[in-house]
Amino acid sequence: MPDLGNLSDGHPQLECRVALVSNDRDLSSSWVNALNATAAQHENPFGLRFEAVATAALEKHLCSEDRLQALIIDAGCSPDELKDAELLADRMHELRAQLNVFLVAQDSFLDGHGGAPASVRQRFDELFDRREGNFNHMFRLVQAFIARRASTPFADTLKEYVFSARDAWHTPGHSGGDSLRNSPWVGDFYRFMGEHVFNTDLSVSVQVLDSLLEPHSVIQEAQDLAAQAFGAEQTFFLTNGTSTANKVVIQQILGGGGKIIVDQACHKSVHHAVVMNRCEPVYLKSTLHPQFGIYGPVSRADIELALDEHPDAGLLVITSCTYDGLRYDLKPIIESAHERGVKVLIDEAWYAHGYFHTQLRPTALECGADYVTQSTHKMLSAFSQASMIHVQDPDFDEYRFRENLNMYASTSPQYMMIASLDVARKQMVMEGFGRLRHCLQMVETLRREVDATGVFRALTREDLIPPALENDNIRLDPTKVTIDVSGSGYSGKEIQVKLFDQYGIQVEKTTYNTVSVLVTLGSTESKLLRLVHALKQLARNPRRRSHISASRRLPELTRLTCLPADAYFADTEELPLMDNGVAAEKKLVGRTCADEIVPYPPGIPVLVPGQEISTQIVQFLQQLLQGQNATEIHGLIFRSDEPMLRVVCQSEKSSGKGGKAER
Template sequence: MEEIMGLEMKMPAPGNLSDDVLKLECYVALVSADSKLAGDWIRALNGTAARHDNPFGLVFKAVAPADIEVMARETDRLQAVIVDGGSDTFGLQAADALAERIHALRSQLNIFLVAHGGIAGAAPLAGEPAGRVLASLHRRFDELFDRREGNFNHMFRLVQAFIARRASTPFADTLKEYVFSARDAWHTPGHSGGDSLRNSPWVGDFYRFMGEHVFNTDLSVSVQVLDSLLEPHSVIQEAQDLAAQAFGARHTFFLTNGTSTANKVVIQQILGGGGKIIVDQACHKSVHHAIVMNRCEPVYLKSVLHPEFGIYGPVKRADIEAALDKHSDARLLVITSCTYDGLRYDLKPIIDYAHQRGVKVLVDEAWFAHGFFHPELRPTALECGADYVTQSTHKMLSAFSQASMIHVQDPDFDEFRFRENLNMHASTSPQYAMIASLDVARKQMAMEGYGRLRQCLQMVETLRRAVNETGVFRALTLDDLIAEPLAGDNIRLDPTKVTIDISRSGYSGNEMQIKLFDQYGIQVEKTTYNTITVLVTLGSTESKLLRLIHAFKQLAGNTHRRRIHVGTPRRLPEFTRFTCLPADAYFAETEELPLMDNGTEVTQNLIGRTSADEIVPYPPGIPVLVPGQEISAQIVQFLQQLLQGQNTTEIHGLIFRSDEPMLRVVRAVSAGADAKDKKSTAGKAGR
């Protein structure tokens, strides 16, 4: 197949990602400007490794200071670096700067410092008071070694211990040990490790299909050795601490209810009981739900539409800053980065601007949990100073669906209150396999995330090149995806989301999605009227890539003979004013009014009424109405056109009575009677 397509695939270098997983070999680089010391130490350390238990296959290699960054970029097996900062030509300042550069390339590597014993009295590092040199070095390095000590057994064991800590999965290991201990279950769940299904003539096939461990890892909170997700003290807490270290947070919390719950928890933490929130209109629906649940006053920001492809991108930075200036009483700014299509904000100036005005920042990184593990994808929201970051670990990493994390670095963080807010939303019967998958997904990124993402990025380049070579399909670049109003905002692109323009094929996005599925067994992530988007993840393989490229080449040679005019995307109608808080509208007395008829009466009846529900056409998945918002003629006509159009559009939030679409609106009597009481509230809940 490779020859047929004439492709030159970039396979992983021998010994990097194709190793026998049962035999590990990890490199530890000793960086020194003193070639004699380096040679002596490498011989001693490798001799020590040969005499001791060495489960990670540690191999020590001497590397010159000028070469270590190349090694960090190109050698996936590298797991630790020992920097000799005690020579006359390469001292503490140089060692400290080198450690910073290595961390920027490979955030997960363990880095150790070798220095003279008199380090406590050494000259201060740049930006550090003289008395804080040692503490500063401890922040930059995992551990310090005395250059004169020469205790290689201790050095080997300490390096190995740090790597072992990073490679540990405390919860997943405990779960496995408990399952293999084969305890009799006299507790929930009722299937009792699958025993209720195993020998059933009716449902035994389901047990065999799902597999033994799906059931025997599904346990009860009664199993105390597995800790408590709602009040962790042992293995779950240890797993969360490791995740915080891996993702660069102060605190990390696991969730088995998805990032939808994560967003609700954070918004409740900051705005429980009410307050003003500045938020992208195109944010995930969980944010809109949290606004209702917590009686928030929303200030909605308009996303920028790319008219050629029907893709809604980020909000203009100037609009965010203007909202922060205008609404000085806002308490939280919510940003989605990256978007579904991979568009990322230049976050640091936005976060800094919000913090200068006393506003906390939540960044929804549901689609960007992998960002911290490759330099081409950094900086992440945490690195840019976000107070809270929510991530769907399952979307791009190796966790089960619904497995998510909340990362925290809010300097005013109240952990007790946060746990109470989390417990209000989390299940008291969590799925332990999900928790284990979070533990394992973190370990994979900590140990091989850089190498796996390097492979993903190579596959992206191969895919983009092959798609463009068809002459019919085109892989869109960052410049293609950035609408003109965003041109100066330094928007970035996550390359693992590959959006492909299919306009010249003559097929619509929906038609192309069906063809790929029916004819080639390929399911894509999303479509617009003239694009499809595929995700390149850790689970993408060379074989899958070959089949995808083969499908595009075949379809390029068999384009739609009758070129259809798919038109241009309908712009969302202008966002109208609020007549009351979203919560007031959602919980008010309501009535249902028809959306369609053969005349103008329906439209007239709806204009000026207050929506009680969130109405979301999909695609693009952005609400045209939220609770509390006034209904305009433009909004009514937009929804009517969608329902009458040839292309099927899902519209979430409509009520169908005998197949007739209805809108739930605040009852007219309530709207009139309460107008005076709600007048002041309506003014607050503005755009």
């Protein structure tokens, strides 16, 4: 369980560096000495230590010093030097956006009303006069800003409430675990899960813990800190995943209907939202890399064409990065959408870490997205299902948004999840840069060792980008490592099983000739050593075989005969998918599918509600279900083990109910 304590409790390992950036050696020397002397005389729970850094050396220092938490930038004695200080602050933000930044200036820089210019107020947390003599005050002020960033208002309140040991006469029924603790039947479950799993599972009756659906105190404070941490105007916590986050945003923009431009390979929650909100989808075809069976982003040209052909669209939805780590050059795409009045939602479920390391930026928010959904649990330290929605829509209607959120969110949220969001945010703003730098170093080692086997190969960005996307400036998130296993003679699934059964290693995903692993904040040198050892052992005994089955290309998208919502809620009948093959095909071709049919892998719908069924689609699904390596297909109905497709009744189709969705 994450540490719910506040940094101000004091930990011996804490050491926070504060860099005084100045080309005035006399000032920097005297100030650093005075501030370090002050730190030695006062309570210093964060281990603040001040150091002088020349302007020319700052960038290198920012990229190498993990313990750096704040900068004090000396603006010198002239207006030109102030402009240089502002540019320096901007560059610092590009490299380490989480750091606190203070300005050393003179009162001659104040505006005519006695205040600092707006450009200064926007860039710097606080202003110090170059003639400052009260170093006690300066030290406390720097410490206070760092303490604010390091605070976890909700997690701390939860911890304090639990330790106050209140008697519970409210839900949940286990009453802090008392119903299980001494049970001869289920007491083992209590001991396995641990005390705090139960005593932090509380009720909305506990008012001191605020309300997730209508926050006013500690949850709102935690959300405000998250917005600042991730670069959003506003941030909202969710305890039922990014699936819900996507549905909330789509309902916010298109509730009741409207046209949505969306990647065919988007998460199933987006397809569900299309049905739930009676949206008219314009599907964008993902690009297949045929050698590895990996579906990548949509080409920029296709996105631009869809925006041109559908000027009445209300929302563009893009997934960046993809499951395999491919991410768009978002800025020109978002600008094109905004020029046409189209709002943009970026599903960043796999990219919550992006803002916290220079190599991984810019993020969707930095590129101008109106809404960004993130699975904080996927790559950061939050519990599963803990997610966030980040907002910077200039037309944002907060009241309506809260109502939309309330329609999907549980009125009994899991407080451990909320606390984990608070703690995950704190970790990233205090040590995210250093932790991610360590992750990237591990990635380099993993890639080098995989390639050294001579059998397995860590795929590069160039390997993963299909020819159609070569000029789209697609980037790769290095924390997703895809390994080509073709040289071993085994399929990706077979290598996955061997890693699990023989070496106790569980990978993230597979295709017919790849396995993928995630390098996260929780990756360790020991785990890396064991993975490398396992791959080297497997590489010693490759299997010879002339053919490894290739991935099947998804059939072409067919037209929509009606809105997905009309098909899903229509009167339907079930028709067999197999039924001696040809007979089933004859009955199904030309009919309208009522469900979303999704083979795993790759997890991209072959059919969505309202889509016309083609011969190619029927044959494709039949092939997936045949043979020894039958593919898992979501959306099929099984009657006595026979797969069935739910289709719209002919009478419904002929009645003209609903409308057509353009492509």
